[in-house]
Amino acid sequence: MRGIWIAGLVMLLLIVPSVAEENSSIAIQNLNVEPQRLFVGDSAIVTVTLYNPLESAVKVSSVSVLGSGISYDSFELGYIPPKSTHTFSFAVKAVKEGVHNVEVAFYTESGAVRSYFTLFVENRMPEISFSENVKVGEVNNLSLIISSPVEIENVVIDPLFESEPDRIILSSVSGTAEVPIRFFGERSDYEFRVSFYSGNNYHSYTAKLTPAFEEGSELAVSVSVPQSSAFLYDVVEISATITNLKDDAVSAIKFSASSNNGKVLLSTDEIAELESGESSEVTLLYSPERSGRDVITLAISYKDGMGKERTLEKAVNIDVQDSSAVDVSGVEIEAKATSSASAPPRGMFGPTSSSVSTRVEITVSGEVVNRGFSYAKNVLVYLDFGSDTEEYFVGEVEPSDSDSFSIPASGSERSVKVVVEWTNELGEVHSISKSYQLNPITVSTTSPPQRQSLLTPLNLAAVAIAAVGGVLVFRKWRSRRKNESNRAG
Incomplete structure (x- = not known):
């Protein structure tokens, strides 16, 4: 041609x-x-x-x-x-x-x-092309190239997709012209409405552009879990690093976290902006509440360079053991049961009876063990006898450490429940309990002196003799009195 x-x-x-x-x-x-x-x-x-x-x-x-x-x-x-x-x-x-x-x-x-x-x-109308490959999944800052074999004037190009600018106006194009354009890359065709004048001739048509693609960069999320398993109610610190690998800045970066079997708190829920190549870190505090495999999901939303909201997720797995991070172990119970008997008031008839009461004097000692990776705070150990309790304040127990306790108590119960209560680093209060039977080592009984009944056989015989003697004396006295009366008459 x-x-x-x-x-x-x-x-x-x-x-x-x-x-x-x-x-x-x-x-x-x-x-x-x-x-x-x-x-x-x-x-x-x-x-x-x-x-x-x-x-x-x-x-x-x-x-x-x-x-x-x-x-x-x-x-x-x-x-x-x-x-x-x-x-x-x-x-x-x-x-x-x-x-x-x-x-x-x-x-x-x-x-x-x-x-x-x-x-x-x-016969060939003006053509449109991009100056570079389109990066899928990120904002592209490219040049739009318009080439025409015929000089054209009053050129208007409307991208039929979201872009900046959303309309391109050129006074004339002779040969080729380039204009900057910004848009989010997707693996699809790109269409433009093109209109212009060639002399007095007006043209308007839709141009479809199928560019070459390459995979774009995203926000890179790196999650660091200190261990693959955790105990119930422990608080595991999970670090997540977010790096902007895109060619332009992203803004309004928001975080949310969820768990199937526990609770998750975030050190921050938003970052204002990340420039290209910049990184930031967010910490997740995870506390499992049910055993089994748990999935912790970090959801991220942000606005790209076009102001359009994008989302991505990152998930990690943790196996939760069927045991509490804080436990009580090495419990020893020293118990002494003391029995005492009491007699009722003296009775005139029948045998005597008495009542016996038993009181247990115990000392419970052991250790509060923290098997987790976080501090156990405000640790309190108390003995529950049902109607009475005895408390012992332990305080703070460091991770992978233990602290001992010894609690004296007394009562008449035959069992005791040892309860450990603490606050984890999420501010949540948890407790565990174990029950123990009291087996007294020494049993001593103290009884008051027995009171003798007045109606013993010996006492009855003495009373009978005294009664017979009295009757005889009375009769003798009466006979003497009668004789004296006769004499006087």
Whole structure:
């Protein structure tokens, strides 16, 4: 095609713009074609100035336009006044691509005058391309290249996807032009609505661009878990490092965390901005509440360079043991049961009876063990007898450490529950308990002196003898009194 254009240019240089035949009474003073480069279907405006040098008017009887690949609407000129010029225009339409040499002839009674021009007709509309491969999954800052084989004006390009800018306006494009464009890369076609003028010809069409793709960079999330397993109610510190591998900054970075079998707290829930290549760290405090395999998920949302919200997630697994991080061990119980008996008030009849009560004096000792990776705070050990309790404040127990306790108590119960209560680093209160039976080492019984009953056999015999003696004395006294009375009578 370029060879054809060059040949046409050479021919154009060799062709005389106007040729007046010998017998012609008029001359072509000027001929202008605008534009000479067209798209198929466009029209060029040919402007001609004719000159009549005679003293009388000259009639232009007919006009002919000859050339392959073009068409025009016939027209008439009429008379040209004496010694004057006449300027007029007509349209020539390009119907076929290529280089077309066109002859224009004006006929009068005395002959014809001719002129020639060349049209360069293109079938290929302006094309659009990106300056680089599109990075999928991140904001691309590229150049949009517009190339046109024909000079175009008042160019308007509307990307049919979210971009900055959302409309591109160029006064003209001759050959190629580049404009910056910013958009989020996706693995899909990109469409543009393109409109422009070529001369007086208006064009509007949709251009589809299928660029070359490459995988873009994301926010890189690196999670560090200190161990693969944890105890119940412990607090595990999980570190997450977020690095911006994108070419532009991201902003409004927000974090949320969740767990299937526990609770998670974050050291921070938002970072204002991360520049390209910048990193930041966030800490997750995880406390399991049920045993088994747990999944901890860190969800991240952010706004890319276009202000559009994006999301990603990172998950880690932890196996939770079916035992508490804080436990009680090595429990020893020293117990002494003391029994005491009490007698009721003296009775006149029947055997005597007494009641016996038992009181247990104990000392419970042992250790509070912290098997976890975090501090156990406000540790309290207390003995629960059901209706009575005894407390012992341990305080703080460091990770992988233990502290001892010894609690004296007394009561009449035969069992005791040892309860350990503590606060973890999430501020949550937890407790565990174990029950123990009291087995007294020494049992001593203290009984008060027994009271003798008054109705013993010996006492009854003495009472009987005394009663018989009394009766005999009474009878003897009565007989003596009676005898004395008789004597007196």
